[in-house]
Amino acid sequence: MRVALLGFSIECNRFAPAASQRDFDTRCWVEGEGLVADARSASPRALGEMPGFVADMDAAGPWEPLPILLAMAEPNGPVEHAAFARMMVIWREGLEAIRGQVAGVYCVLHGAGLTTELDDPEGALQGLIREVLGPVPLVCSYDLHANVSEAMVRDCDAFVGYRTNPHLDMRERGAESAQLLRRLLGGERARRALVRLPIVAPTVSMLTAAGPYAEVIDLGQELAALDPAIWNVSVMGGFAYGDTPFNGMAVVVTAADQPSADSMAERIARAAWARRDRFVAELTPLREAVARAKASPVPLAFADVADNPGGGGRGNTMHILAAFLTAGVEGCLVGVIHDPLLAEEAHRLGRGARFTARFNRPQGTLTADDEFSRPLAAEAEVVALSDGRVTGRRGIYGGTAMTLGATAALRLGGITVVVISIRTQCADPAFFEHLGLDIGAARSVVVKSRGHFRGGFDEFFGHDRIIEVDAPGLTSPILSRFAWTRLPRPVLPLDEDTTWTPKETPKGAKP
Secondary structure (H helix, E strand, O other): OEEEEEEEEOOEOOOOOOEOHHHHHHHEEEEOHHHHHHHOOOOOOOOOHHHHHHHHHHHHOOOEEEEEEEEEOOOEOOEOHHHHHHHHHHHHHHHHHHOOOOOEEEEEEOOOOOEOOOOOHHHHHHHHHHHHHOOOOEEEEEOOOOOOOHHHHHOOOEEEEOOOOOOOOHHHHHHHHHHHHHHHHOOOOOEEEEEEOOEOOOHHHOOOOOOHHHHHHHHHHHHHHHOOOEEEEEEEOOOHHHOOOOOOOEEEEEEOOHHHHHHHHHHHHHHHHHOHHHOOOOOEEHHHHHHHHHHOOOOEEEEOHHHOHHHOOOOOOOHHHHHHHHHOOOOEEEEEEEOHHHHHHHHHHOOOOEEEEEEOOOOOOOOOOOOOOOOEEEEEEEEEEEOOEEEOOOHHHOOOEEEOOOEEEEEEOOEEEEEEOOOOOOOOOHHHHOOOOOHHHOOEEEEOOOOOHHHHHOOOOOHHHEEEEEOOOOOOOOHHHOOOOOOOOOOEOOOOOOOOOOOOOOOOOOO
């Protein structure tokens, strides 16, 4: 049982500066046998899909992995096409070297990738696999924020999407991919169906603990459990900032036969459409957030959802920090701010030093995000330093080896700010804790994250103690603030007159 392993995973924001090869090198670039070694390690660099797949295959019996390249990066702008072209060369050479020797393929994908020339790099990679290897069984797993193209569904045998947001089921979906691949290798065959809806849901409306998206995902799993013909139901929320021609919530069903796949996909899509008015962004104005930080009798978490590095934000806007400083908020932790120059200066000065911390000092060529990344100067004390090497403790980064680069904790009056050198969203308590900062003792915590922090900080803040703040940024959930160029229109919630006509209701189906 010889299985090729490869992958490409990055979530791309059309409005953010381009990603380079360095973004993959600093996060996760593993080739050849290093890919399998990483997947089997106690603290892999890769997120959970590949480790989950390898572990499940190892447990099932003898097999031979044929690893090529797994390239992962933090969400960013479109990938420089030259960097992606280099990856395609590596994948092609690796696939050609095993042509005729491989029984199946597992490919880790995100589904919301872009390059500076392509709207669908995932589809291009899947097409390459088909071109070189032909009709070998191919299973692909995707983030639930995938913008699903027809090529992505056509050029695989089984489609597996995340079910949780925050993403806590990546290892499970990797394991499920292994199980489906073994079914294919055992001679079973599957068909797929895709139904896309004209709903481009704001990111904050796609949590899976509760709400409309959770209800649709849960319905899909409940119905799949009742029908042995259904292999997988994936409800893909999409990623608005990709701004692609195939943006829109999508239902993808893998089943033993085409009628079963078609019927189930249509039924789940109707359920999503019935909840369309609930996919909206409800944020707290910054002025109200400041007032609550000062007056709340219980600790609160404030999510800077508009500057989420996990969606391509730069992680350096000062709107919330400046407002909290001006208001004299006390007992507050803020993290993590991406500012390599400031972190380097703090390391040079050393712990205990007092100086004027200058955030976002001008440097180099102006970029697309400069309108949001305004400078801020404040008197500060260096209270802790680290090299930024940390193993995630909970949530999406739990058990994952992370590199934040030179890191510093700076005390600005009643606020302590964590400054890092490698842009990462603040989704894990370890980003504070490895500097000796006590989250449990804070009166308020500000995180630059849209939602993944909920899976890491839930031991400190329940849903009722989380405030999603409305501030400017590259990942604002207020979608009317962006100049869309490729997004199919009309779509909800941007266009109130949007309509969708489902096919004839399958017999017995209810939304």
